[in-house]
Amino acid sequence: MMIAHPGSEVRVLIRSRPTANFAQELIEYLPDGQTVSVHQRKDSRKGVVNNQLSSWSFRLDGVLHDVSQEEVYGRVGRGVVLGALEGYNGTVMCFGQTGAGKTYTMTGATESYKQRGIIPRALQEVFREVEQRSDHAFSVHLSFLEIYNETLVDLLASVRGCPGVGPGGMAVVEEAGGGVSVRGLSLHPVHSEEAALNLLFEGEMNRIIGAHALNKHSSRSHCILTVHIESRSRTLSDAKYVTSKLNLVDLAGSERLGKTGSGGQVLKEAMYINKSLSFLEQAILALADRRRDHIPFRQTKLTHALKDSLGGNCNTVLVANIYGEASQIEETLSTLRFASRMKCV
Numbered sequence: 001m002m003i004a005h006p007g008s009e010v011r012v013l014i015r016s017r018p019t020a021n022f023a024q025e026l027i028e029y030l031p032d033g034q035t036v037s038v039h040q041r042k043d044s045r046k047g048v049v050n051n052q053l054s055s056w057s058f059r060l061d062g063v064l065h066d067v068s069q070e071e072v073y074g075r076v077g078r079g080v081v082l083g084a085l086e087g088y089n090g091t092v093m094c095f096g097q098t099g100a101g102k103t104y105t106m107t108g109a110t111e112s113y114k115q116r117g118i119i120p121r122a123l124q125e126v127f128r129e130v131e132q133r134s135d136h137a138f139s140v141h142l143s144f145l146e147i148y149n150e151t152l153v154d155l156l157a158s159v160r161g162c163p164g165v166g167p168g169g170m171a172v173v174e175e176a177g178g179g180v181s182v183r184g185l186s187l188h189p190v191h192s193e194e195a196a197l198n199l200l201f202e203g204e205m206n207r208i209i210g211a212h213a214l215n216k217h218s219s220r221s222h223c224i225l226t227v228h229i230e231s232r233s234r235t236l237s238d239a240k241y242v243t244s245k246l247n248l249v250d251l252a253g254s255e256r257l258g259k260t261g262s263g264g265q266v267l268k269e270a271m272y273i274n275k276s277l278s279f280l281e282q283a284i285l286a287l288a289d290r291r292r293d294h295i296p297f298r299q300t301k302l303t304h305a306l307k308d309s310l311g312g313n314c315n316t317v318l319v320a321n322i323y324g325e326a327s328q329i330e331e332t333l334s335t336l337r338f339a340s341r342m343k344c345v
C-alpha cells in the first residue's frame with residue numbers, strides 16, 4: 001500500500017474542468033501527464049491579426065485531465081490520508097478561480113456516489129482503516145473552520161451540545177511544541193463514516209446559510225475541514241498517543257477583479273483573498289528554502305491555522321483547478337503560474 005513519506009516540498013497537480021467551450025487550440029495536455037502548454041495569439045487583445053503564438057509550458061507533479069473522482073482521490077488524497085493515520089499531519093488544498101472545480105474536487109457532486117470528492121472518500125478511508133487496524137485504538141474528531149475576511153467562523157457551532165465560543169472569541173493560538181489550534185472552534189467526536197458525513201453536510205449548509213445572511217458569496221471564503229486523529233497501540237504496554245491532523249481545504253476563488261465597477265464589499269473580499277493567497281505562497285516558498293528559519297505564518301489566518309500542517313514533516317498537496325474555457329484563459333494562465341511557482345521550490 002502506498003504511504004506518503006513527508007518531504008519539505010509541496011506536491012502540485014493541475015486538474016482541469018471539462019467544459020463545452022474547451023479551449024482546445026489554446027491548452028495542450030502533453031502525453032507525459034505532467035505538462036500543460038498554453039498558446040495565445042500574440043497581440044490578440046490589441047486586435048492585431050497575425051498567426052504568431054505566445055506559448056508557455058508548465059511542468060508539475062501531475063496533470064489530471066479527463067480523470068475520474070476516484071483517480072483524483074488515489075493520486076491526491078490517499079497518500080495524505082494514510083500518512084495522517086501513521087501520525088503525519090497533512091494538507092490537501094484546492095486553488096483556482098471560482099467555477100474551476102475546487103468544491104467539485106474537494107467535496108464532489110451530491111447527485112451520484114461516483115462523483116464524491118476527496119473529503120467523503122478520505123472519511124471513508126479513515127474509518128475503514130480504523131476498523132481494520134485493530135492493534136491500535138483510534139479516536140477521530142472533526143472540526144470545520146471558515147475564514148472570511150480574516151474572521152474565523154465555526155461551521156459546526158450549530159451542532160447540538162456544542163459549547164459555543166467563549167469570551168474573547170475565536171483565535172488561532174500557538175501551543176507548546178510548535179503546534180497550533182483554534183480557540184473556540186468546536187471539535188466533534190465521530191465514530192463512523194456516516195456520522196462524519198452528516199457533520200460535513202451540516203457545515204456546508206451553515207456555510208451557505210451564513211453567506212446568505214451576510215449577503216456574501218460562499219466562494220469568497222476559505223474552508224478547512226480538519227480530521228483530528230489520535231491513536232495508541234493496544235499491544236505495547238507503554239505506548240504513547242500519536243496525534244495528527246488532516247486538513248482538507250477549499251480555498252476562496254483566486255480570480256482578480258474585473259474591470260466592471262465592483263462595490264465596497266466585493267473589493268474588500270478580494271483584498272483579503274489576495275492577501276491571504278499571497279501570504280500562503282510566501283509561506284510555502286519560505287518553507288522550501290532550507291536557509292530560512294523564520295517562516296511568515298502569522299501574517300494571515302489561513303497560514304497561521306495551517307502552520308503545523310504545511311511543509312516540514314507534513315504531506316502537502318496543492319491541486320490547482322483550471323477552467324479551460326477560451327474566455328478564461330488569462331485566469332487559467334495565472335493559476336498555472338501560481339502552481340508552477342509552488343512547484344519550482
Ligand code: ADP
Binds near residue numbers: 098101103
Ligand atoms: P469552484 O468551487 O472552484 O467555484 P465548482 O466545484 O463549484 O467550482 O465547479 C463549478 C461547476 O462545475 C459545478 O457545477 C461542478 O459540478 C462542475 N465541475 C467542476 N469540475 C468538474 C469536473 N471535473 N467534472 C464534472 N463537473 C465539474
Ligand code: MG
Binds near residue numbers: 099102104219
Ligand atoms: Mg467552490
